[in-house]
Amino acid sequence: MPNVFQRPWTVTFLALFNTFLWGSAFPFIKLSYEALDIQEHEYGQQLFFAGERFLLAGLLLLVISRLVFKRPIRLTAEKLKAYAHLGAFLTFLQYLFFYVGLSISTGVQGSIIAGSTSFFQMALAHFRYEDDRLNRLKGIALTLGFSGIVIANWPTASAEVGFGIGEILL
Template sequence: MICGCVPRTENKMGRASVFENRKWVPLFAGSAALSWACAFPLIKLGLADFGIAGTDTGGKALFAGARFLLAGLVVLAVAKLCGRSFAVPRGKTRWQLVLFGLVNTALHYFFFYLGVSNSPGGRASILDSLGTFLLILAAAVVFREKLTLRSIFGCLLGFSGIVLINLGSTAGQFTLSGDGMLLCSSVCAMVGGLLTRVVTRKMDPLVATGHSLALGGALLIPAGLLMGAHPVGVHLKGLLILAALVAVSAVGFSFYNQLLRYHPVGQIAIYNAFIPVLGVVLSCLLLGEPFSWRYLLSGALVTVGICAVNLPGKGKN
């Protein structure tokens, strides 16, 4: 299903991507959000099993690098099995692909892990989610996507839902090492989203995703070592958790990036508002963290926000 190719009857094009079909967008975008949300509890479990301390930022970067490098190789292997074209157009497209991996994976998650290590959890979730809404605004400017009052209202509802799940956990002063790094992460997420649209329209989106993840992971590994990553203990449980993280990363990025090729960025990016909401719910289920009624209300706000952004205008099907 990651390949997303199905036959199109009586069509000169021969084959078409299932990701082009608008009716499948909620399924694939929701699956991508769920995949990334699964990463929250899995990362906590993985760091604990490998013995990576909360202050060991180098160890976290090394762990993330292994995750994304392996995920990229898995995606490339799937693309090869599916018969996807590995051709990369000459010229600036190759540099855009390198920049895609550098910004969307390496820098994005480098700043993310630095920020999370030095910022309260609730505020970290809010600041990290800014990338979604910055991307929607940037797409309106760069790609001339229409930004209506209804879509703005939908974004506000989605952001309100994220703030709601973090009420009472955002205390503390602004810090450059924490909040500043998370803002840099959000900017990288925004730029990465724009690059996704550009690169996946010039080459196969699955192949571009694999290259981006593998390159970003390969850059994070030496960065983690240079930052003084401490030796870790390797156990079967930890390897299984890492394998699960590789799987959710491969699925999440593959689905999301292929959707961005065919649909307006704003209509896809808004689904990312589900990530922190689903993340706390999954943490309750998998880690035994306390559940709150706010999570249900938050999910409802995000759902209404997504509907507001994606509902067709008058006269459209």
């Protein structure tokens, strides 16, 4: 009998659930800013809010990991140092720019920019990895995917499209 994470329906459900979670991040953050009365210039409050979200997510992952793998979680000094490095440089700096940029830009433009990052990563992999070359089919797929993000998130006629510091930070 296959592992529960190898069953097609489980994989499909988890992929859809994760897509929903990632897709709901932008509206959730913008709505939370409004509900908590966090203004676009209150960078400390934005970072504190981000820290709360990541702390809760980390604790939830530890609990789920403990329940699924049924073994104690062992944190060594070496692991803590690696996690601190990862958290400081990859997570903190990335989300510093993300949260501040999202507060300054519109939700639509933030969605377009953030949704397109994976397409830029795939295109840049062509230059970074010798065994990952762009071909015509990949180029068409990247173009269609990026176009789909832009079309799906394009603002209505009443909304403005601009490019400023918020979009640069994103």
